Amino acid sequence: MSLxxxxxxxxxxxxxxxxxxPFPVRALSATFDEKGDPDPKNGDPLPPLWHWLYFLEVAPQSKIGPDGHAERGDFLPPVALPRRMWAGSRFSFHGEPIRVGDTIHRLSEIKSVEPKSGSTGSMVFVTVRHTISGPRGTSFVEEHDIVYREAAKPGEAAKPPRPAPADATWTRTVLADPVLLFRFSALTFNGHRIHYDQPYVTGVEGYPGLIVHGPLMGILQIELARRCNPGKVVRSFEFRALSPVFGGAALGVHGRREQDGSITTWIADPTGGLAQQGKATFQ
Incomplete structure (x- = not known):
């Protein structure tokens, strides 16, 4: 189909x-090994980005595409490029938080469809705007960027990432093993085979191993920032993918306090390369 x-x-x-x-909140807290978290109860505020535990896509098995996602062409456009990844997100929190036990609503709109070209060939970026609301009105707005890429070429090698910063204020190390990737896929009902199917991700999409979810790394960044700033309310957060991270080894979750009070966050891959970068502001 033409652009x-x-x-x-x-x-x-x-x-x-x-x-x-409450159960998905309890399960994600256990997946992150947050032993000190109390059991969630109705009325507790939902942490930022944990809404990804809800509004899950439930396409019939007969409507699943070869990559494990729902077939394209319904809500998302039928981009013909085979490889799909989460490119980044931006959040603006300007209302009351969603609370455990709330009936919640999401209105999604395709905001843009843009072609680009890079060192690995043609790409198409699709941006979706989500407005999330609950009983107390609109809670926040998310813009989600999806990138579609060409199939891997024989012998194609990924460009090495640039080095991650070395001046973090806070650091956490997370073992991105296949069990963590599976649990996050299960909690978000994400059938994308790049996160759990080793023969597929290496033999079909041409990556060297299982890929760590973009939103998983996004949540890890905002979790580090908010837990290191108790009593503060997150007002905005954004992150963008710079280089894929492959499962089976430890990744670094880092945050740095800036002079204006914001927190710069980033993910360092096991080699110290900069894989994802973000920024959070607080009130």
Missing amino acids: EKLKDWIGRTQSMEDLAA
Whole structure:
């Protein structure tokens, strides 16, 4: 399908409703090994980005594409490029937080469809705007960037990432083993095979190993920032992917306090390369 036809998807909307049940919160806290967290109860505020535990895509098994995602062409445009990854997100928190036990709503809109070219060939970026609300009105707005890429070429080697900063104020080390990747995929009902299917990710998509989820690394960054700033309220957060991280080894989650009070966050891969970078502001 031509790019101009793909742009017909701009402005399409999708509305979903869900219940912010406590079990997914308990399960993600256990997955992150947060032993000190109390059991969630109705009325507790949902941590930033943990809404990804809800509004899960439930395509019938017969409508799953070869990569494990739902077939394209319904809400998301049918981009023909085979490789799909989370490129980044931006959040603006300007209302009351979602609380455990709330009935919650998400209104999604295709904001843009843009072609680009890079060292590995053609790409298409699709940006989706999500407005999340609950019983107390709109809670926050998220913009999610998805990138579609060409198939890997024979012998293609990934460009090495630039070195990650070495001046973190806080650091946490997380073992991104296959069990962590599986649990996060299960909690978010994410069937994308790059996160759990070793023969597929190496033999079909051409990567050297299982890929750590972009949103998993995004949550780890904002979790570090908010837990190191108790009593503060997150007002904005953004992150973007710079280089893939492959499972089976420890990754570094880092944060640095800036002079204006914001927190710069980043993920360092096992070789010390900069894989993802973000920024959080507080009130």
